[in-house]
Amino acid sequence: MSILLLKQILSLFLMMACGFTLVKAGLLKGKDTKPLSVMSIYLIVPAVIIKSFQIELTEDVRNGFLLATAAAVLAHAVLLLISFLYKKVLKLDAVERSTAIYSNAGNLIIPLVTAILGDEWVIYASAFICVQQFFFWTHMQMIISGERRVNWKKLVTNVNLIAIIVGLLLMILRVRLPGILMGAVNGLAGTIGPVSMIMVGMLLAETKPREIISDRRVYLVTLLRLIVTPLLLLTVLKVSGLAASLPEGKTILYVSFMAMMTPAATTITQLSQLYDNRPAFASAANVMTTILCIATMPLLTQLYMLWI
DSSP states (O other): OHHHHHHHHHHHHHHHHHHHHHHHTTSSOGGGHHHHHHHIIIIIHHHHHHHHTOSOOOHHHHHHHHHHHHHHHHHHHHHHHHHHHHHHHSOOOHHHHHHHHOBOHHHHHHHHHHHHTOGGGHHHHHHHHHHHHHHIIIIIHHHHHTOSSOOHHHHHTOHHHHHHHHHHHHHHTTOOOOHHHHHHHHHHHTTHHHHHHHHHHHHHHTSOHHHHHSOHHHHHHHHIIIIIHHHHHHHHHHHHTGGGGSTTHHHHHHHHHHHHTSOBOHHHHHHHHHTTSSHHHHHHHHHHHHHHHHHHHHHHHHHHHHHO
16 A cells, blocks of 8 residues: 555655756746646635545445544544644644644645545545634634634635535435546546646745755654654544454555645644744745655655554
């Protein structure tokens, strides 16, 4: 599994190199990622989510989805505790804590799960994304903004959550999209990997290397995000015994764990820019974790397969 993951990550990084090259060649600029970002958020990711629910609601699928949801809730409860410890023990500020505990599951996990395990496993990634989006727009939004209120409008109108609800209803009601519409959904869903990584490459091309390597705190939060936090969550999964609850429990939990060990969430950079809270640091940490995950994710996968 770790070899398959490494190969897929390398493929995605080649796509990222394409975006990097386009900007360095002067054909595009980093700001040109905005239309791609809008397409990804409002078209591609919802299409992937809805496609993942276009499967037969069997007892195995229902139980697997509930297991994935339970694992995601457990993981985020632990993340809240870890965030508190990082604040008190390591004196991390809001952006550093967010970077250390919140992963880029929404953009990276779906293409990886699709390529490694197949379309039928994306439904379990959707369970993690649903729970994560709730914490994004409650806990993370509050600590980065410094406010003490939840942005319920952002939460309720989040297009990923809406897509998950629509997808769940279609699956529960056993509604299958007609052939032409399903063809469009499949076509959009198939672009998630290339579009996501091309955007990352374009942004990376305009990132100043000095901003990434000069701040020692970037190395600390990178270590926490890619190694320490995933290892703590892996320990929790091991102790919980959830993997043994279903015949496919180990693979279902691997989907959740894969979401936990991805690089720092791009939403952190967006929120830090919105609230003018260390956006340069957030961007540098995002780039650093994205580059180094090519080594850490296969190693953590190997550890998961040996230990769980």
